[in-house]
Amino acid sequence: MSDLAYLSSARYGKDAVRVFRVVREGSTHTVVEYNVKVLLEGDIEVSYTKADNKVIVATDSIKNITYYLAKVSPHILVPERFAVHLGTHIVSKYAHIHKAFVDIEQLRWSRIVVGKDRKPHPHSFFRDGDEKRTVKVEIDGTAGKDKIQARVSAGVNDLLVLKSSGSSFTSFIRDEYTLLKEVDDRIFSTSVDLNYTFAPISISPPKDEKKLDIVIPALDQAEAGSVWDATVLDRARTITLEVFAEDESASVQATLYKMGQRIIAENAGVQTVSYALPNKHYIPVDMSYMGVDNLTPAKAEVFQPVAAPSGLISATVSRK
Ligand SMILES: O=c1[nH]c(=O)c2[nH]c(=O)[nH]c2[nH]1
Numbered sequence: 414m415s416d417l418a419y420l421s422s423a424r425y426g427k428d429a430v431r432v433f434r435v436v437r438e439g440s441t442h443t444v445v446e447y448n449v450k451v452l453l454e455g456d457i458e459v460s461y462t463k464a465d466n467k468v469i470v471a472t473d474s475i476k477n478i479t480y481y482l483a484k485v486s487p488h489i490l491v492p493e494r495f496a497v498h499l500g501t502h503i504v505s506k507y508a509h510i511h512k513a514f515v516d517i518e519q520l521r522w523s524r525i526v527v528g529k530d531r532k533p534h535p536h537s538f539f540r541d542g543d544e545k546r547t548v549k550v551e552i553d554g555t556a557g558k559d560k561i562q563a564r565v566s567a568g569v570n571d572l573l574v575l576k577s578s579g580s581s582f583t584s585f586i587r588d589e590y591t592l593l594k595e596v597d598d599r600i601f602s603t604s605v606d607l608n609y610t611f612a613p614i615s616i617s618p619p620k621d622e623k624k625l626d627i628v629i630p631a632l633d634q635a636e637a638g639s640v641w642d643a644t645v646l647d648r649a650r651t652i653t654l655e656v657f658a659e660d661e662s663a664s665v666q667a668t669l670y671k672m673g674q675r676i677i678a679e680n681a682g683v684q685t686v687s688y689a690l691p692n693k694h695y696i697p698v699d700m701s702y703m704g705v706d707n708l709t710p711a712k713a714e715v716f717q718p719v720a721a722p723s724g725l726i727s728a729t730v731s732r733k
Pocket residue numbers: 582593663664665666692724
């Protein structure tokens with residue numbers, strides 16, 4: 414049996430670590446809520462092949478490190494930076510762990526505005542939608558602990574949009590399988606998953622282990638700071654919404670490409686932009702048996718939203 418198989422890859426860690434953090438500046442509070450996944454790679458084969466647990470940082474400890482850094486990291490409010498800090502901390506601390514993969518999903522807590530002058534409340538928030546900000550970070554220490562590379566990507570998931578006009582779909586292949594009618598006006602709805610990547614950056618963690626929890630020098634440099642501030646997300650989200658609204662869409666594919674092109678053009682640090690766009694179909698209800706026209710595009714007013722199946726259009730647009 415032992416001749417037939419070998420361990421070709423291994424990665425483990427903790428998923429769905431739920432973290433909520435309050436940052437207090439006097440009476441003004443800022444809050445973040447994250448779902449964190451931390452997976453590790455390294456010299457961990459024997460834990461699988463020889464039942465030897467000596468190489469295992471317990472997934473419970475991985476969870477505890479996540480909470481500890483949520484308490485002490487100066488980067489907690491920026492998920493890209495927090496993910497890099499968390500992954501770098503682990504890869505720096507454990508000699509036999511060479512890579513950390515940290516994924517963060519940030520849930521929305523927006524400030525409630527109150528009173529006649531619509532003032533943002535200092536410590537009250539509401540969940541304004543299911544959309545999540547997402548971050549994926551790979552911390553790679555395989556070239557040495559003083560030459561750590563961070564590969565960062567970020568984006569949004571579950572941003573639900575719909576337009577009731579400005580979308581057509583014509584001239585596609587017609588053959589014996591084709592039922593779909595050509596339409597010059599239709600409903601276009603999708604739940605945007607967007608992910609954009611940055612060029613890798615080098616990180617030199619402090620040699621003094623006690624300082625690991627406080628600073629990562631590279632993260633405090635202007636270059637890294639300007640690449641990862643929230644304005645990239647704001648611009649990418651705004652571009653996505655604007656192109657969606659304003660494009661006279663010939664197809665989900667064509668609109669997706671325009672979105673990606675504009676994000677690359679307007680964000681110098683972004684290398685690739687990937688979208689996954691489900692085409693959430695809205696079917697005009699056939700009322701012809703009642704003598705009511707609800708099928709001609711200009712007369713179509715009542716639609717049946719169809720949960721499944723949906724089209725799924727995805728692509729990556731890259732900087733040349
Ligand atoms: O924008 C679209 N792209 C497709 O590939 C497709 N296929 C389909 O049935 N409807 C649509 N709409």
